[in-house]
Amino acid sequence: MPYAVDSPRVVNISDLRRLAERRLPRAVFDYIDGGADAELTLRENCRVYDDVILRPRNAVAIPECDLHVTVLGRRLELPFLLAPVGSSRMFYPRGEEAAARAAGAAGTAYILSTLSGCRLEDVKAASIGPVWYQLYLVGGREVAGATIERARLAGFSALAVTIDTAVSGLRERDVRNGTKELLGPSTWARLPFLPQFLARPRWLAGFLSDGGLMSFPNVVIPGQGPMPYADVAAALEQSTVSWADLRWIRDVWRGPIVIKGVLTGDDARRAIDEGAEALVVSNHGGRQLDGVSATLRALPEVVGAANGRAEVLLDGGIRRGSDVAKALCLGARAVLCGRAYAYGLGAGGGPGVARAIQILRADLVRTLKLVGCASAGELDRSYVEVPAAWLQYK
Ligand SMILES: Cc1cc2nc3c(=O)[nH]c(=O)nc-3n(C[C@H](O)[C@H](O)[C@H](O)COP(=O)(O)O)c2cc1C
Numbered sequence: 001m002p003y004a005v006d007s008p009r010v011v012n013i014s015d016l017r018r019l020a021e022r023r024l025p026r027a028v029f030d031y032i033d034g035g036a037d038a039e040l041t042l043r044e045n046c047r048v049y050d051d052v053i054l055r056p057r058n059a060v061a062i063p064e065c066d067l068h069v070t071v072l073g074r075r076l077e078l079p080f081l082l083a084p085v086g087s088s089r090m091f092y093p094r095g096e097e098a099a100a101r102a103a104g105a106a107g108t109a110y111i112l113s114t115l116s117g118c119r120l121e122d123v124k125a126a127s128i129g130p131v132w133y134q135l136y137l138v139g140g141r142e143v144a145g146a147t148i149e150r151a152r153l154a155g156f157s158a159l160a161v162t163i164d165t166a167v168s169g170l171r172e173r174d175v176r177n178g179t180k181e182l183l184g185p186s187t188w189a190r191l192p193f194l195p196q197f198l199a200r201p202r203w204l205a206g207f208l209s210d211g212g213l214m215s216f217p218n219v220v221i222p223g224q225g226p227m228p229y230a231d232v233a234a235a236l237e238q239s240t241v242s243w244a245d246l247r248w249i250r251d252v253w254r255g256p257i258v259i260k261g262v263l264t265g266d267d268a269r270r271a272i273d274e275g276a277e278a279l280v281v282s283n284h285g286g287r288q289l290d291g292v293s294a295t296l297r298a299l300p301e302v303v304g305a306a307n308g309r310a311e312v313l314l315d316g317g318i319r320r321g322s323d324v325a326k327a328l329c330l331g332a333r334a335v336l337c338g339r340a341y342a343y344g345l346g347a348g349g350g351p352g353v354a355r356a357i358q359i360l361r362a363d364l365v366r367t368l369k370l371v372g373c374a375s376a377g378e379l380d381r382s383y384v385e386v387p388a389a390w391l392q393y394k
Contacts, residue, residue: 003019005344012320025200027174027193032343036286045283049317057372068375069376071278076130080318081103082102082111083315086116088113089210101126101350104129111134111336116217130157134159135161135249150218162260163262168237246275250275257275258280265301265305281312296326300331313332315338318340319339321359330381371383
């Protein structure tokens with residue numbers, strides 16, 4: 001059973017986070033909320049928005065704001081998309097379908113993780129909007145090739161290839177919460193970590209009614225079937241995406257390719273040379289290499305390197321509509337939200353995701369009106385002041 005997510009109970013994304021923490025078992029909440037190692041990058045991704053100062057144009061009347069943007073040739077009614085978030089089905093029954101449905105209803109795109117618990121065909125069918133597929137090479141090229149073909153047939157409109165996951169980052173909270181023991185074969189080892197689930201009966205009822213521990217129906221191992229949940233860390237470690245893989249992916253997919261996980265001008269140029277039509281400036285929400293640049297800080301360098309040859313998107317730390325506005329001012333065509341909607345899903349299922357989208361949309365409209373700009377597409381550097389060091393890159 002979900003929590004109610006309307007106002008005044010939920011006013012901002014932090015409120016959704018608080019409700020998610022209350023409804024989800026510790027291991028599931030921390031899986032969403034946590035980052036790698038000391039969580040420096042996780043915190044900095046959010047904090048860095050404070051360094052950007054808005055420069056409003058006052059006494060400008062804007063009766064209607066236009067939030068639409070065009071991404072990969074497709075009109076989106078909002079300048080933010082829903083990022084790939086693996087294991088969403090653990091947050092709420094049929095979580096990926098619920099999130100995709102909410103995105104489509106709001107006129108934006110949903111990106112389905114390879115590590116999802118719902119079949120890609122069902123997720124596509126759930127949304128009236130565009131859906132992209134996020135690719136990891138778990139299981140190897142043969143497995144990925146079959147999934148890419150399924151995604152093409154199902155009508156996915158872009159492939160987002162994540163390049164920052166050579167191994168899974170060390171999420172210390174997951175270790176402490178017993179994720180490895182919980183997924184391992186030993187009942188004895190699992191036992192000390194079970195009370196956290198019993199303490200969350202609403203979640204537990206939904207989890208059990210949805211079939212219990214999910215597998216990965218979009219990673220189908222020949223002769224075996226869907227990859228079991230327990231195998232994911234080892235499988236990721238054997239599936240680093242390289243530029244050579246990208247050439248293969250391009251030949252197999254043939255549609256637009258988005259490279260997710262770019263933080264430098266050099267990688268941006270390389271990705272474009274390899275055929276990427278869009279880049280996502282991303283550090284995986286601070287879940288991979290800790291100590292890398294906050295994404296907003298890296299954005300001007302990547303925009304400069306792309307030099308109009310590819311669309312530049314950004315994710316990381318988006319918790320308010322003003323964060324979206326700042327990223328657009330610095331040259332992002334649109335942004336992706338991860339935790340902002342994942343908290344909503346964990347707190348309140350599909351309506352929780354819809355509430356997260358509604359909060360960000362209302363924030364953004366208010367921000368646009370207050371800075372005196374009529375449309376998301378018109379936001380540019382002139383609306384912000386940024387530290388000079390951000391603009392000194394080669
Ligand atoms: C719980 C969780 C699971 C994620 N799973 C994936 C994934 O399977 N594939 C991927 O490319 N990125 C994944 N990400 C990263 C997001 O796509 C995105 O880069 C990140 O969440 C953006 O930061 P934000 O959460 O601050 O918005 C995940 C993020 C979270 C929070």
